[in-house]
Amino acid sequence: MPADAVKVSVYISEADQWQHQPLHLEILRMLHSQGLAGGTVLRAVAGFTGQGDMQSTSLVDVGGKLPLVVDFIDSADA
Secondary structure, three states, X not given: OOOOEEEEEEEEEOOOEEOOEEHHHHHHHHHHHOOOOEEEEEEOOEEOOOOOOOXXXXXXXXXOOOEXXXXXXXXXXX
């Protein structure tokens, strides 16, 4: 990886979907198909968004609304 790499973080919910598929997987597929240097998805232990209620792993059975972070990297000139 070159020294001038760029990292981008996208914050979504594990409940988010794209064409009936988990959004985080669709983002990774798209990034991989574009030849980016790397990408990963991190699942939160707890979190909240905007005006939503706080969610935590102790509430796993309430519908999968924990935050996910999709991080990806590539060279700055890509």
